[in-house]
Amino acid sequence: MTGHVNSYYAASANPHAPWPRLEEGLTCDVCVVGGGYTGLSSALHLAERGYKVVLLEASRIGFGASGRNGGQIVNSFSRDIDTIERNCPPAQAKLLGSMLFEGGEIIRERIERYRIQCDHRVGGVFAADTERQLHELKAQQARWQRWGNDRLELLDREGIRRVVQSDRYVGGLLDLSGGHLHPLNLALGEAEAIRSLGGLIFEQSPVTELVPGEVVTVKSERGSVRARFVVVAGNAYLGNLVPELAAKSMPCGTQVLTTEVLGEARARELLPQNYCVEDCNYLLDYYRTSADHRLIYGGGVVYGARDPADIARLIMPKLLKTFPQLAGVRVEYSWTGNFLLTLSRLPQFGRIGSNIYYMQGYSGHGVTCTHLAGRLLAEALAGQAERFDAFANLPHYPFPGGRLLRVPLTAMGAVWYSLRDRLGI
């Protein structure tokens, strides 16, 4: 039996009973493999459309990145629309541009419709360490406004000091259609919503084999599911279940820590409006305060997803660079989680044969895009695949160096990008 990692989120999760283990043979319309946001959003959109859905999770709901992340509702995709416009035909870019802010809307709609208690707060800030980054944020503001986001405000040095009490930044971009939440409680609330619509969820039920066919057989350790369609949503935790998916992506670890309770006054001194913040560096820092007034601070990347031994030693220097006033603060929780990187940093959606679908590789920014992925998957199965295919047709490449050398080569690339960030070039 495996359980949630020992995180602040697991410790502050809403009460939730475990779901049963699959120990029988079932038949359904769609079997979903993986109980993170990709799988949950797919199952929920499908259940809302009346499909008979079974979701199989290897461990617990929200065991993966979805229950461990920074909780930041970041709009757009891990690469922004300008990259897409440069690399895709105009009609495809237009369709993708029209979806830039939809994932966040879906999350807010879910929270409201299903009354999910997940400490949702409005407002996210992109913080610039350098003038070059601020210049790029200005361009991002113009791009996002062009695609309909009128909730943006560019912040100069004084402006960002009003929202982040740190001397580090030269400015930033505030997005009032972003925000933050308790990520595990969102996942648990979505699982409850699926149940309320008749969907079946099983935990501790790792899928060991997919037997393709007109009806796919999904084999788990003690049971199986026969389904017309399968959704593979294991992302960085999928392992080698579907070798062609493993070949074109790379699991990476990123680490998060949570301080002791600071108290409301001290928390508001750091982040007066309670916005979440991420910086603009290639290896970025992301942070916010929790509902019980702790600082939750994440950053860094471990390529190849090894678990670092001492997370506080990795993250504390970053935290103290941003907030030197917290010197001596106690760390109460620290954990690592894996996201799935693609070479283009654009998500990978597609089909294997005609009835096995996959969505993965959000490259570090997946809270919103996973929710969009679920809606597009449900549309595709209902016969409206245009929007799903706008993602499925994005170009993708294997990592140079194959499975052996992809980790050192990508780490070398990251060293170059972070040097560029530090030098401000």
Ligand SMILES: Cc1cc2nc3c(=O)[nH]c(=O)nc-3n(C[C@H](O)[C@H](O)[C@H](O)COP(=O)(O)OP(=O)(O)OC[C@H]3O[C@@H](n4cnc5c(N)ncnc54)[C@H](O)[C@@H]3O)c2cc1C
């Ligand atoms: C530490 C961290 C911080 C992050 N912060 C942010 C953030 O602030 N904002 C943001 O936008 N993004 C963030 N991300 C990225 C975001 O969390 C992910 O992109 C997103 O949660 C991916 O969701 P998912 O459902 O695709 O994958 P996951 O949440 O990883 O879920 C996959 C699930 O599939 C299950 N599974 C795998 N294989 C099998 C199998 N064979 N059988 C059954 N089940 C299986 C796993 O157990 C797991 O529960 C962060 C990621 C990490 C790791």
